[in-house]
Amino acid sequence: MKEMGSPPNGEGVREGGLDAPTRHPIAWREEVFYDQHSIDEELKRVFEICHGCRRCVSLCAAFPTLFDLIDESSTLEVDGVAPSDYSKVVAHCYLCDLCYQSKCPYVPPHEWNVDFPHLMLRAKAGEFRQGKVGFSRKQLTNTTRIGKLASIPVISEAVNGANRSPTMRKLSSGILGIHREAELPVFHRHADTARKRVENLSRISVEPKSDSRTRGRVAVFVTCYGNYNTPEIVIDLVKVLRHNGIDVKLVDQEQCCGMPKLEIGDLASVDVFKQANIPLLSDLVKTGWDVMAAIPSCVLMFRQEIPLMYPEDADVQAVKAAIFDPFEYLIYRHRAGLLNTNFRCELGRIAYHAPCHQRVQNIGPKTKELLALIPGTELEYIERCSGHDGTYGVRNETYEASMKIGRAVFRRAEEFDSAVIASDCPMASARIAHGIAGKKLALHPISLVRKAYGI
Numbered sequence: 001m002k003e004m005g006s007p008p009n010g011e012g013v014r015e016g017g018l019d020a021p022t023r024h025p026i027a028w029r030e031e032v033f034y035d036q037h038s039i040d041e042e043l044k045r046v047f048e049i050c051h052g053c054r055r056c057v058s059l060c061a062a063f064p065t066l067f068d069l070i071d072e073s074s075t076l077e078v079d080g081v082a083p084s085d086y087s088k089v090v091a092h093c094y095l096c097d098l099c100y101q102s103k104c105p106y107v108p109p110h111e112w113n114v115d116f117p118h119l120m121l122r123a124k125a126g127e128f129r130q131g132k133v134g135f136s137r138k139q140l141t142n143t144t145r146i147g148k149l150a151s152i153p154v155i156s157e158a159v160n161g162a163n164r165s166p167t168m169r170k171l172s173s174g175i176l177g178i179h180r181e182a183e184l185p186v187f188h189r190h191a192d193t194a195r196k197r198v199e200n201l202s203r204i205s206v207e208p209k210s211d212s213r214t215r216g217r218v219a220v221f222v223t224c225y226g227n228y229n230t231p232e233i234v235i236d237l238v239k240v241l242r243h244n245g246i247d248v249k250l251v252d253q254e255q256c257c258g259m260p261k262l263e264i265g266d267l268a269s270v271d272v273f274k275q276a277n278i279p280l281l282s283d284l285v286k287t288g289w290d291v292m293a294a295i296p297s298c299v300l301m302f303r304q305e306i307p308l309m310y311p312e313d314a315d316v317q318a319v320k321a322a323i324f325d326p327f328e329y330l331i332y333r334h335r336a337g338l339l340n341t342n343f344r345c346e347l348g349r350i351a352y353h354a355p356c357h358q359r360v361q362n363i364g365p366k367t368k369e370l371l372a373l374i375p376g377t378e379l380e381y382i383e384r385c386s387g388h389d390g391t392y393g394v395r396n397e398t399y400e401a402s403m404k405i406g407r408a409v410f411r412r413a414e415e416f417d418s419a420v421i422a423s424d425c426p427m428a429s430a431r432i433a434h435g436i437a438g439k440k441l442a443l444h445p446i447s448l449v450r451k452a453y454g455i
Contacts, residue, residue, distance in 0.1 A: 346376025
């Protein structure tokens with residue numbers, strides 16, 4: 001493992017730096033990665049640095065939890081916090097990466113070498129290895145299995161009905177730990193999943209046009225959420241791409257990207273998904289296809305987390321270089337003169353939320369840039385966490401904290417005079433709509449683009 005820097009203790013130490021952040025590989029295959037004493041020592045070192053800085057206090061509940069533990073200790077320092085309480089901080093990190101990408105001045109190559117999110121990942125992996133992750137959390141993160149089961153026709157109706165029933169929600173709160181007030185997604189029957197609906201679309205034969213960055217041929221990684229919960233987003237994405245003369249098909253037999261398992265430290269399951277997905281995706285890349293997913297977390301997984309877990313795997317690195325956010329791809333096409341800008345419908349006023357897992361990809365506000373091309377469109381740009389963050393936003397122990405995190409976003413979305421709240425993360429837009437009592441329609445921006453095209 002990478003040797004960590006020393007905590008602040010002397011002269012000659014830089015206060016932050018202007019160097020571009022770098023990321024060290026995740027040493028998840030080394031036994032010391034899971035050693036609790038080693039984890040606690042590194043947590044203490046980094047917590048001492050965070051205590052002396054406190055820039056990230058407004059990002060999530062992890063930092064206020066840490067600072068409260070310190071401020072309420074007998075010494076008012078990290079040495080007054082019991083290592084057994086470190087897990088209280090870890091529990092509130094949902095790996096959004098914003099502290100690393102936008103706030104912390106001590107990330108590598110700074111000598112203090114602080115990577116808070118990946119330290120939290122290491123701590124979560126240690127807890128998972130020790131059997132501290134409960135049954136309900138393991139089940140909630142089996143997104144492919146849940147989706148397949150819940151798409152069976154009779155079961156689909158039963159699951160959706162139960163999610164609307166106060167009595168059943170009370171029961172699921174006790175059994176699965178799902179907060180009874182948390183918004184839950186609708187599950188679609190197998191015949192109505194994204195894969196089945198794309199099969200029914202007429203295939204359009206096009207001669208792909210490439211540019212310096214894109215090849216004009218896109219294999220869509222459907223994602224668990226896109227396939228079973230929001231198939232309309234996948235349909236809209238396929239239609240928008242084809243409307244722009246891009247050859248499109250779906251990735252065959254994909255598995256979950258692994259992000260839900262990463263968030264609970266189940267790295268063995270991440271490895272299983274990687275072994276299933278990377279050969280499929282790398283073969284596509286080698287045969288001239290770009291890869292795309294409409295869920296930012298899935299793109300981030302293949303663009304950052306998996307490459308850091310497998311830095312020596314050439315296929316992983318090839319997929320990393322060829323996977324795109326939809327709006328990143330369309331803006332590349334626009335700059336090459338290949339985007340269809342014949343928008344027939346105005347969108348009006350839109351409250352647009354930029355999700356964390358898109359922001360930390362360092363691609364810039366590409367969704368905002370493209371929506372600004374549509375005549376008669378006015379955006380309220382909201383760049384702050386919605387509080388959903390995977391299962392964090394639905395579990396009993398973290399739902400209230402998640403709603404508090406999202407409060408500022410809810411307020412801005414509600415105050416802006418619009419009928420629609422849009423976010424590249426459908427879970428975030430659903431959370432925002434939930435936070436304002438369903439007063440606005442939650443949509444994915446790609447659905448708005450399809451509407452603007454009038455297709």
